[in-house]
Amino acid sequence: MVDCRAVSTPPSDPGRTSHDLPRDHLVPVRRSGDRATSDCAAGDRTANDRTANDSGRSATCDARSSTDADALDHLLLALDAAQVGVWEWDIVDATLRWDRRTGELHGIELDSFGGTLEAFLALVHPDDVPNLQARIATALATGGFILEEYRVIRPDGSPVWLQWRGRAITDTSGQIVRIAGVCADTTELRSGREQAGRAMQHVSDGVAVYDCGGRFVFVNAVASRLFGRDPSELIGMPMWEVYPEVVGSAFEQLYLRALRTQVPAETEGYYGPLAGCFEIRLFPAPDGMTVYFRNVDERRRAEAQRAELITSLSSALDRARKLFDVTAALGQALTVPDVADVMARSARHDLGADIAAIMLVGEEGRIRMVSPTTQSDRVNHVLERVSGRATAATPEVLRTARARFDASRADYLADYPHVRTLLEVALLAGMAHIPMIISGRPIGVILLGWTTDQTFDADERAFLTTLAGTCAHAIERARLYERQRSVTEALQQAILPRHLPNVAGVELTARYLPAGRDVDVGGDWYDALTLPDGSLMLIVGDVGGHGLRAATVMAELKHAARAYAMLGQTPAAITGQLSASLTASDAEVYATAVVACLNVTNQQLTWSCAGHPPLLLLDGADATFLEEVHGPILGAVDNCAYRQDTVTLPARARLLLYSDGLIERRDTSISERLDFLSAVAAGSHAMGLDAACDRLLAEVAGPSGREDDLCLLAADLLGDQ
Structure with missing residues (x-):
């Protein structure tokens, strides 16, 4: 029980008096209907108290203005219409005064009420007495409010939930002299709350409801499990006392801002009191706050794993x-x-x-x-x-x-x-x-x-x-x-003639360039030899493909052509024999060649072209291609009879035999390349043979990027010296 005679009240605010407080006790006025005020003695006692508290102000009922009386009547009528009772507890004489509505709410006649705190607590359900006593003691100790719900059992045995709401009243010295307030039936409201609470028990989120003072009003089973406490340990307790670590935290700041602005808020992060990561949603209301807690540890772990997997896959x-x-x-x-x-x-x-x-x-x-x-x-x-x-x-x-x-x-x-x-x-x-x-x-x-x-x-x-x-x-x-390239290059170098023949009246020079560094060795070759009759045989050939196979076939053709020439066969016969040999070998490669026989004495040139680029004849600055083609490429047709032509060369003529590596480019037509070769050769007619050949290689062949190897065999007829 609460001992009202041993209350030490805190000092009051120096700038605040009882005049600033709401109406602090029952006033002996008569209401309409069957409700009545307390007896005259109680009214006189109340009036005397007011006189003391107001420091000499006249406080008798008769001294009140008719306007104040009317206003009070209206207020009491409004409270009666709302089925709200009024009560006052006089701390000095330990008297608890109720109006008739308060008695009805507690299920007793007002005349049978003992008028003491003990008589009141005797009407309260035993399970609710401790909480009510604790609230009263807190109000007496702090001079604050009382807000508590409790049950009473009506005479018919039905339980009723009542809400007791009051405030401590102090005198001029700051001592608590009264607690006055109202009482209302909250059974239906409590039933609705309990129904909502039962529904909240099935929500997968933790739900906690707080009043305006931050006290727990409701905690569902999930929240209770998260908090690690039974709801009975939390209800009515201020959040800040249960979890002191909340004070000053980001959650507290968010909570207070939502309460102040009445705007819902949410956050997510590590929540210390619950030792985990939570998504927290706050829904403020004028009378408190509803907070939803959802543990997101699993989701965060899944997101982290997904991010790790994405990073791993990306990596x-x-x-x-x-x-x-x-x-x-x-x-x-x-x-x-x-x-x-x-x-x-x-x-x-x-x-x-x-x-x-x-x-x-x-x-x-x-x-x-x-x-x-x-x-x-x-x-x-x-x-x-x-x-x-x-x-x-x-x-x-x-x-x-x-x-x-x-x-x-x-x-x-x-x-x-x-x-x-x-x-x-x-x-x-x-x-x-x-x-x-x-x-x-x-x-x-x-x-x-x-x-x-x-x-x-x-x-x-x-x-x-x-x-x-x-x-x-x-x-x-x-x-x-x-x-392989080393072997092929060695083979090719061995096949190419070390020296060109020295023939009176003719100057000879030759050039060979391999393909670019990323292309294998090809099958281009040239040869020049003096025949028994004094004639000069000039040959340039090109075996298709690259590598050791092309070099091997090139060697076979080169040696065969030389042998046929030494036997005195004509250029046409030589090309025919080379084609037949290539066809019979099953080498599955093809070749081109031009075989030319120069009679130095009468300056007659007889040649046979087997699919090869045309010879270029220079007479000073005049350049002419010998464009006759005397048969297909070597090895393409069985038993092919190749033809030949003869032309008399002008005095001091220049003759150029070459392979297609000199002129072919993928991005330019062959006719354009031949025209370019003709122009450069004509422009070089006044140069010596070696210098002219160097210029052709530099300007026509280019310094790099060749897709094929090339050879150039050039002859100048010196004429009369």
Whole structure:
């Protein structure tokens, strides 16, 4: 029970008096109907109290103005119409006064009410008495409000929920002298709230309802589980007392702003009191706040996993794109230095590496470095010294066939401290050594270096290992190509004549240029020989295709043509024999050729053209193509009889025989190219034969980018010297 005689009230606000408070006690006036005020003695007591509180103001009922009385009558009528009772508890004499409506709400006749706090609490359901006592004690201690719901059992046995709402009244000294308030039936409202509460119990979110003071009014089962407390421990308790850590938090700021602005708000983040990530939605109302809590830990984990998966897929796609790009570039690399350059570019652009090199196992097991051309000689030299030592990472990786990844310089020096100076000179920190393996055998090591420490995760290690495998196959292919090209070039150089014949009255010169560096050796050849009758035989041929096969067929045709010429056969007979030989060989290749026999004595030229570009005849600045074609390309038709023509050359004529590599370009028609050749040759007529040939190669063939090899055989008739 609450002892009203032992109440220590806090000092009042110095600037505030009882005159500023609402009406603080019952007034003995008569209402309409059957309700009446308390007895006259109570009215006199009330009047005396008011007189004391108002410090000498006249407070008798008769002294009131008729206007005040009318206003009070209207107020009491309004309260009666709303079925709201009025009560007053006099702290000084421990008297509790009710009006008739308050008695009716509690199910008793007013005359039978004892007029004490104990008599009132005796009417309250026992389960609700402790909470009501606690609220009264708080009001007495703080001088604040009382707001509490409790049950009473009517005489007919039906429970009724009532709401007791009041406020402490102080005198001029700040002492609490009365608590006055109203009482109303909230059974229906409580029933609606309970029905809503039952519905809220099935909501998957946690729901908590607070009053204007931040006290818990309702907590559903989910919220109770989240809070880790039974609803009975929370209802009526201020949020700030239950969870002190809320004070000053972002949630409190959001809560107070929503309460002040009456605008719903929401937030999401880690919520300390609930030890998890929550989506929180706040719905303010004039009498409090409803807050929904939804745990989003699973959703955030799923989002994080999805983001991680997307990042992983994006990273995988990016690595796949990089690998595709480097594979395509390596497919165009024909030599080992080309492979090293491609790998170095990829390492810099795709991996951010500062240096790169390829260490290959050469003959007798010696390690040689293929230095990228895009890297400084100083760095290349340092890398070669580091990797060339017997005790270094490169020999270890070659021996074990396992990649080595050193995240920092210290990691590398832990095993190989003797190369500290070299690493410092090269500014190397993180390093990677990845073996290049073919058929289970390491053929070399890719060395990558960074000037900063690195973290080699599993995906990056897998990417580097795949890159090393791609480079290994590219190097193996480049080595094979280099060997084949070396053999082919040697064969071709052996086939081409070392010296041109020295014939009186004729000056001869020849040129041969291989195709561009990314094109294999072709089958172009030229030959010049003096026949037994003193005539000069000139031959230029072109075997279709490139590589060793083309060079082999070229050698066969070249030697056959020379043999037929030495037997005294005519140009037409020679082209026919060459075609028949090619047809019978099943070589499945074709060739073109022009065979010309020059009689120096009478300056007659007899020639046979088998699908070859036409000879160019220069008479001073006049240029003429000998455009007759005497048969198809060699090997195209069985038993083909080729023809020939004869022309008498002018004195001091210049004759040009050439292969199509001199004139053919994909982006220009053959007729335009022939016209260009004719113009350049005519413009060079006054130049010596060697100088004229050099000019033709420079201007017509061009310095680079040729798709085919070419040969040029030129003859000047000197005439009378």
